[in-house]
Amino acid sequence: MSSDATVRVEDRVVKLTNLDKVLYPGFGFTKGEVIDYYTRIAPVLLPHLKDRPVTLKRFPNGVDGKWFFEKNAPEHRPDWVRTMRLESPGSTKGNETVNYVMVDELATLVWLANLAALELHVPQWTVGPRGGKRDPDLLVFDLDPGAPATIVECARVAERIRVVLDDDGVDCWAKTSGNKGMQVYAYAPAKDTSEYAKAVAQRLAQEHPELVVSTMAKAQRTGKVLIDWSQNNTAKTTVAPYSLRARERPAVSAPVTWDEVEDCEVVEDLLFLADEVLERVASAGDLFGS
Structure with missing residues (x-):
């Protein structure tokens, strides 16, 4: 592959540079391969970025x-x-703004990949065509294990969250974080998603104190799983489904089935690299939100 190239992406012209530059040295994964992954995953990724301002993590x-x-x-x-x-999240002055990228099309995604924007992070809310910020449409529970706990313990907590939400008549689905933990999502069941998520987290921390914590204090998290309900704060973002993660290997924040969550016994059961996620999508389609 040539180091530089100019390509046509649908009706756009995109200049690509340093395609042979290795971005994952431990795995030999190049920028060209990053661009290829994002190009091929775009049909299932783009719908989850639509109308959501994107925060980039560039390497x-x-x-x-x-x-x-x-x-x-x-x-x-x-x-x-x-x-x-848009008004800057968390701005107290009311006059601070951020000019976000809106990833509407494949060409924009390819352009971002060429910038080595390996990770794409989005809020749980969308904006209207004239910039109006809508109420959150998604609820998220971010499960963060405290060593020696791993994603295996996160899977057990995810199952418990599912039971609580099911009792409330709320369907939910899961994805790996692509890092150490995972997330459970649902369509927003209440206007104040943060308070709802906090109540669920606190309830599970009380019912399963040997496994769950709902506060950020690191001293309490050893061997347990933090249910980070604060990710529902409108100023927060969470890694997008199908985004790469900047780890040693090109792992992906991958949607998973509840059967896979229940069957998880070792970390590798819920670790998916870019090529594996492409194969999963080719076989089963988009699992996120289903």
Whole structure:
């Protein structure tokens, strides 16, 4: 593969650079392969990015190098990349804004991949066509294991969350974080999703104190799973489904079935790399939200 290329993506022209640059040194995974993954996963990824302002986590020198979060769209973007200027999350002055990238089309996704934006993070709310911020449409429980707990313990907690939500008549689904934990999602069952999630987390922490905590204090988390309900704060973002993660290997935040969650006995049961996720989608389609 040539180091640089100019390609046509649908009706856009995108310049790609340093395609042979290795971004995952421990795995030999190059920028060209990152772009290929995002191009091929786009049919199932793009619907989950639609109308959600994207926060980028960029690794220009690979996962072992310096990285940075980027909320404001790069000034050197192509003129066809749509952006949305919104009030900065958590702004107390009311006059601070962020000009977010809106990933509406494949070309924008390819352009971001070329910037080594390995991770894509989104909020649980969307915006309207004129920039109106809508109420959250998703509820998320972010499950974070405290060593020596792993994603195996997260799977057990996810099952318990599912039981509580089912009792409330709320369907939910799960995905791996692509890192150490996982997330459980549902369509927002209440206007105040943060309070609802907090109540569920506190209930499970009381019922299963040997396994679950609902507070951020690290001293309480050893060998347990934090149910991070605060991810429902409108200022927070969570890694998008099908996003790569910047780990040693090109792992993906991968949607999983409840059977897979229940069958999880070792970490490797819920670890999926880019090529495996592409195969899963080719076989089963989009599992997120189903």
